Amino acid sequence: MERRPTIVDVAREAGVSKSTVSLVLQQSPLVREEKRVLVREAMDRLGYVYNRSAANLRSANVGLIGVVINDLRNPFFTEFATSLQMALSARGYATVLANTDEDPAIQAQVVSAIIEHGVSALIISPAYGEEAATFDAIARANIPTMQVLRKIDPRIELFPFSAPDYLSGSRLAAEHLVKGGARRVAFVGGLEGRAVAQERMSGYFEVMAEAGIEPFVLPGRASRAFGHEAAAILTRDHPDIDAAICFSDLVALGLLSGCARIGRKVGEDFRIVGFDDIEECAQVYPPLTTVRCDIAGFGEAVASTVLNWLEDNQAPINDHRTPVELIVRDSSGGRVNA
Incomplete structure (x- = not known):
């Protein structure tokens, strides 16, 4: 039939x-x-x-948008979700928000529940692992869905992807450190094998090759605890490394506090650049140089893209990157912008 x-x-x-x-x-x-x-x-x-x-x-669910986030404990994702929700609200749409805590099983569960509530669209920053359980269910439901910040499912013709330009960000950070006189630069944080980590360090690898500097990667979770631990590891086992680009600001803030604990002077003996520009970066001491992704503006842009898709049938670009900029502060030895 x-x-x-x-x-x-x-x-x-x-x-x-x-x-x-x-x-x-x-x-x-x-x-x-x-x-x-x-x-x-x-x-x-x-x-x-x-x-x-x-x-x-x-009818009670008309104008309802599902938002699924991999880690709302991280201020980067919290700011994105908040700006997204406010932008959707300004256009008359309500939001169903779910945190998956990096657990693909929870993700599949909450996505299924959100679909049952009859949402008009889904916006998902996905967790890694068991991707089919989530995205095949969305495909069967035929709901307009955007992947953001992480590209997990390769079917971007079905699930368009948008993120800041991570490659350009790590290139800007690496060029800044090399031009500032760093002799050996490490990339700290990010789990091995994950596409977002590879993309965030790809510009770093390019600049190291151009400068004739041997790269060094210290992988680990995107957490303050790992960054704190990394300070001791780098100082004890790799004393020639005098600068670091971190996978995220959380790693960089942990590295900053770890250096303070062991008496290593950040901005003089050791230079640090973070990635994301969460609010705390400008408030710590020394203030943290970082790659600004304008995550609030990114959230507003995603809301506009999805609503144009729903209301005007304007399908999003399959793979879209938004501009980033380097915000130079004291942690990298410079005082260029706040």
Whole structure:
């Protein structure tokens, strides 16, 4: 038996968004007459029958966006989620927010629950592992979904991806340290084999090769605890390393405090650059040089992209990167910007 045509089929046939079809079915005056005609003609061609009672049951969830975040304990992701939620709210959409705590099983569970609530779209910063359990379920539900900050599922034609330009960020950081006189630069943090770690250190590798400096990577979790531990490891086992680019600001802040504990002067004996520019970077001592990703602006841009997709049928670019900049502070020996 052939399946019954859905509202998504009608939208595709008419060349309009799912939201436009919904408004036509609700007899909304917001839809222009020419689009109303396109939708009605597509319904006739497909044999679509509007189930008004089912639609009434779903109506409470119109304008609901699901947001799934891998680690809301990290201020970087918290700021993104907050700016995203506020931008969606400003456009009249409510948000269902879930934290997966880097657990793919929890991610699959919450995504399934969010889908059952009838969300209009999903925005997901995904956890690593067991990707099919999450993304195959989304594909079956045929819900517009964006991957952000981490590209886990390679099907970007189905799940478009957007993130800051991590490669350019690590290149800016590495060039700054080399030009400032660093003789040996380490890359600290980031788990081996993960695409986001590889991307964040790729510019670093390029600059080290250009400068004729042997790279050194100290992998580890993106946490203050690891950064604190790394200070002792680098000082004890690799005394020739006089600078470090960190996978994240949390690692860099831990490295900063670890150096203070062992008496290593940051900004003089040892130079540190973080990545993300969370609020605390400008408040610690010495203030932390970092790669600013403008995560608040990024959240607002993602909201706009998803709503343009829903409301105007403007599909996002499959793989989009946003600009970053280096914010130079005392931890790298410079005082250029705040």
